[in-house]
Amino acid sequence: MSAAPVAPQAESAEHHGSGPELGLLLVPPRARTGWRVVPARVLAMCTVELQKLRHDRTELYTRAVQPALWLLIFGETFTRLKAIPTGGIPYLDYLAPGIIAQSAMFIAIFYGIMIIWERDSGVLTKLLVTPTPRAALVTGKAFAAGVKAVVQAAVVVLLAAVLGVGMTANPLRLLGVAVAVVLGSAFFSCLSMTIAGIVLTRDRLMGIGQAITMPLFFGSNALYPVDLMPGWLRAVSRANPLSYQVDALRGLLIGTPSHLGLDFGVLALSTAAGITAASALLGRLAR
Amino acid sequence: MSEQERPAVRCRELAYSFHRGRGKGPVVRAVDGVDLEVRPGEVFGLLGPNGAGKTTTIRAITTLLPTARGMVEVFGHDCAAGRTEVRRLLGYVPQALSADAGLTGRENVALFARVFDVARSERAERVAQALAAVDLTEAADRMAGTYSGGMVRRLELAQALVSAPRLLVLDEPTIGLDPIARAGVWERVDAVRRATGMTVLVTTHYMDEADRHCDRIALMDRGRIRALGTPEELKARVRAEDPAQDAPTLDDVFRHFSGRALADDAKEGEFSDVRRTRRTASRVG
Numbered sequence: 001m002s003a004a005p006v007a008p009q010a011e012s013a014e015h016h017g018s019g020p021e022l023g024l025l026l027v028p029p030r031a032r033t034g035w036r037v038v039p040a041r042v043l044a045m046c047t048v049e050l051q052k053l054r055h056d057r058t059e060l061y062t063r064a065v066q067p068a069l070w071l072l073i074f075g076e077t078f079t080r081l082k083a084i085p086t087g088g089i090p091y092l093d094y095l096a097p098g099i100i101a102q103s104a105m106f107i108a109i110f111y112g113i114m115i116i117w118e119r120d121s122g123v124l125t126k127l128l129v130t131p132t133p134r135a136a137l138v139t140g141k142a143f144a145a146g147v148k149a150v151v152q153a154a155v156v157v158l159l160a161a162v163l164g165v166g167m168t169a170n171p172l173r174l175l176g177v178a179v180a181v182v183l184g185s186a187f188f189s190c191l192s193m194t195i196a197g198i199v200l201t202r203d204r205l206m207g208i209g210q211a212i213t214m215p216l217f218f219g220s221n222a223l224y225p226v227d228l229m230p231g232w233l234r235a236v237s238r239a240n241p242l243s244y245q246v247d248a249l250r251g252l253l254i255g256t257p258s259h260l261g262l263d264f265g266v267l268a269l270s271t272a273a274g275i276t277a278a279s280a281l282l283g284r285l286a287r
Numbered sequence: 288m289s290e291q292e293r294p295a296v297r298c299r300e301l302a303y304s305f306h307r308g309r310g311k312g313p314v315v316r317a318v319d320g321v322d323l324e325v326r327p328g329e330v331f332g333l334l335g336p337n338g339a340g341k342t343t344t345i346r347a348i349t350t351l352l353p354t355a356r357g358m359v360e361v362f363g364h365d366c367a368a369g370r371t372e373v374r375r376l377l378g379y380v381p382q383a384l385s386a387d388a389g390l391t392g393r394e395n396v397a398l399f400a401r402v403f404d405v406a407r408s409e410r411a412e413r414v415a416q417a418l419a420a421v422d423l424t425e426a427a428d429r430m431a432g433t434y435s436g437g438m439v440r441r442l443e444l445a446q447a448l449v450s451a452p453r454l455l456v457l458d459e460p461t462i463g464l465d466p467i468a469r470a471g472v473w474e475r476v477d478a479v480r481r482a483t484g485m486t487v488l489v490t491t492h493y494m495d496e497a498d499r500h501c502d503r504i505a506l507m508d509r510g511r512i513r514a515l516g517t518p519e520e521l522k523a524r525v526r527a528e529d530p531a532q533d534a535p536t537l538d539d540v541f542r543h544f545s546g547r548a549l550a551d552d553a554k555e556g557e558f559s560d561v562r563r564t565r566r567t568a569s570r571v572g
Contacts (some may be wrong), residue, residue, distance in 0.1 A: 021416055021419065022416055022419075022420055022479070022482050022483065023416070024409060024412060024413040024416050024451075025413070025416050025417060025420060025448055025449070025451050025479075025482075025483060026451055026482075026483055027451055028375065028450060028451045028452075028453075029400075029403055029404050029405040029406065029413075029450060029451070030404065030406070031375060031404050032404045040401070040404065041402060043401070044398060044401035044402050047398075047401070048387075048390065048394070048398055051390055051394050052387075052389045052390060055389060055390070055391075055430065056389060120383070121383055121384065121385055122381040122382070122383030122384065122385030123385050123387060125351060125379075125381045125383075125385070126379055126380075126381055126385050126399075126446070127402065128350075128351060129349045129350065129351065129374055129377055129379040130374055130399070130402045130403060130450075131371045131374045131375045131402075131403065131404070132402050133371070283353075286351050287305070287346075287351070287352060
């Protein structure tokens, strides 16, 4: 949830002086306990994210520009060049899942800026004073980033379909795509929130975000097969969760050979580690 | 002692230090041994200039800062050992304008209903009641970004009230507002308090507000409480100790106990305190 600061207009008094019904405000709500807390908070954060997207879709459209350019310019050109061995499938088809993962990562990697903004605007402070464990708050934020990324991914999938990319229409496989996008975005948003908890300022986070985005992208299998990479870059790619996300998306959408069990396992473990790290550092932002 | 009889807030030797300049500068004792007891049902004001330690005290009470066991209790629940229990009792309005401009007023309040586990069956009604309590029913479905400063503050009050808190904590709730909007915020706080009997802990720069609305006040300066009592008790002490002051105001009371005028606060306080105050005032105004 972002927290664009409220810029109030001139005061307009709005008082009626009548005594409103306050009955429910005298009774505290019954507290959820145990395992029910995290799903409830995740749902709350995701709902807010969808409400904000419903009110303002500008971000959705503007963020579609970059993946469109990658597919239209880079994809179309390299399809004609036939310079990258893709195992017999058109390069545009090979590229499309990589661009879906990239566009989701680009949104998530700057999620920490929203957290710092929420800290500055008081929203985060207020949420930290609710009966929400920090891990539940971070999980909620991470999955909210995932929901946003899924909406974004749907736009890129449609765009790729218009460009003639042959993708699956199997609902189960598409569900798998949504899960892979959510998990990848959850991890990268947690990475961003973790860095936010360390550097504490927007400017520093912007710098670090810019510095790591391209290495993560180029150090993955999003644009080319891992087999083409030099040995050291292959090692980087193996440690990069984006590679596992792309592998899963490619397998599910295009039907290329993939390792879905390993891919989802790595994404789930990375997300869990990200949530743990970001939760541990969240308190630093509130002090 | 039953839960009803326990103090709403009890601080014992509350102390908190931090490094100036994000860990690189000298250590500053923001709060330096504060003993405080807020009684259930009262409006308690924490008064003082920038840098006095009011916000740090509030942050300790609201569990945002780590405290030692036994240092801070809310209705008998220890802020170190029982954070979640304490948070369930709190409604908190921070100094910064914290409503989300990208959501409607109703959605802003509904978020807090959700994170306080209000059941779906009563969520809409409870949110409507919270909005009605602060006179925002008609504006509930407008984006919060179109609200005036006073309306945003009342919206934040609704967010805090939706969980039926026993302790409402307001950090500079009227800073930067014009007199009409200030009166509007206090009118709703007083009305809700009368209706619910909740305890209110408020920090403010405005001595006139404290005089009019607080049952008891604590004057803070440089991390310590310099005087504590009802406004009338404090004025009587000044009259007794300084016969030249026959009708002291709370400003005179502050000057008497701290040795300086409250207006000197422009020269005091951490950079971040002053920045936060000015940022909020500028966004409200």
